[in-house]
Amino acid sequence: MQKKIEIISKSSTSSVVDLPPVFRTPVRSDLISFVHKNVALNKRQPYAVNPNAGKNYSAEGWGTGRAVARVARIKGSGTRRAGQGAFANFCRGGHMAHPTNVRRRWQRKTPLNMRRLVTAMGISASAVAPIVESRGHRISGLKSIPLVVDNEMLQDVKKTKDAVKFLVELGLTEEMDKTKEVFIKSGKGKMRNRRYKVKKGPLIVYDKEICTKAFRNVQGVDMCRVDDLNVLELCPGGQPGRLVIWMKDAFVKLHDLFGDLENEANLKAGFLLTEGIASGDDIERIFHSCEVQAFIDEPCLIDKPKLVKNVKEIEKLNPYLSLIN
Template sequence: MCRGGHMYAPTKVYRRWYRRVNVSQKRYAIVSALAASGVPSLIQARGHIIEQIPEVPFVVRDTVEAFKKTREAVMFLRRSHIWADIEKVYNSKRYRAGKGKGRNRRYRSKVGPAIVYGQDSGVVRAFRNIPGVELQCVDRLNLLRIAPGGHAGRLIIWTESAFRKLDIIYGTEVRKSLMKSAFRMPASKMHNADFSRLIRSEEIVKAVRPPKKTAKMVRMHRNPLKKTRLMIRLNPYAVVLKRAAILGQRMQQKGDDRTERNKNKRRAALIHKASNEKFLA
């Protein structure tokens, strides 16, 4: 069975599929996504279930990298209270809307946690069969997996060695990266991001003038053709014109009534005359 038939102007292999992006811009995006993965509010806003997780970012020992069985991985996720996020992935499996069902993308589901490891000693084989879980090496982080769909704040499980290696790969606020040439971490715009607390602090309140309370007059547009008083204010002679129009309308109505009465009288006279002639004949 052929679904959809052929398409007009089919896509060619020489289409411009990719766009060039500066390396510095890619690195900026990756470090921004990593920073967002350490903010609990952003992780919850993305839909992850982290109420029972002890801390964020969630760092575990390197013994996790030695797991070789999925059974061990499931037990670890249950002990760490992350299995609720995996159950969310199980329950969210749905049919895809559109033609993607016939293009090897039949189902779609939510994403679960990502696991970032330092060295693969079997951890990939242990976790790869659990739905929603994606694994990455800290040396080769993929932005599409750290922030799927362009939404930062994915739940990431770090191994200890991978978490320590972040400072070497991307540097710190005071030291450049040792592995990426001429790359320095972007400086934070605010040291304290709680803006509402800052603006209400005593130091800022004393230095800032009190707010001005000015009453703003709102002008209402009124149509003088509908508002008689406004029309009289604009044109005093409008009263005379309106009265003349009303009187003229009444006189016309009286004339129409008089004409109608005369027509009825003539019609009645003709009918009476015709009936008399018929009777005499």
């Protein structure tokens, strides 16, 4: 029997919708972290130092016989710079060791089905309350998750104040207060348009176009089409458990996007969901169970004596051995 999810709407009568099979996907944090790292690398922009940096000097080595290093030295006289070392990476103003170049392998290839599977894992983790809370989201004001909202509730949301009011009505007051806290980063990222560290808030997933501009200026809130869901949105930092607000049409479309355990997805050719083989993940309890211990031999804790072959050592153990022989 499929689980029913209540839809939040303006009307007094509540409606329900079936929980898509994608929410039964087992979550593997190691696989999520691996795919997130590879996908995030694809956004990098190539950078390199100037190939001639540290080499624009008139310098020449003095050769041997002067009791000084054979590094190239600045020509000329009359200044303190004359005679100083140049070019080498250990010299002042010299080039760097192993300079960077734009021919580096910047991007990483990740199998398509692996990316799809990790996206399904991120969706599944968003419906587990302990995982969502462990990620730092404040969901004490919510009745249950996943949070499914009727599309009619966003018809009147045109401005930012309407968007904030909508989130407060859902019970996300503590979540909004959390995202207001802004910290200044350490390091040189402050100079490179990464000055502030903003905490992640809820992710609003929709199918049909809604007023996205109303939520654009709400701090920590992101919006994404259900067709464009990826591990970067569902698992920021490679950590699953993003708080997701589903629009009704997007929630229903998950069945067509990811299919079920028996049939392939309609919109993703060749993709089939996986199901956990083990009913429990407590490995220690499984190992110490009677069924497993019945097939395991008892460990031998008695130390086996070492075989002594040296004649002198044998005589020490048995002095009368020489008399017998």
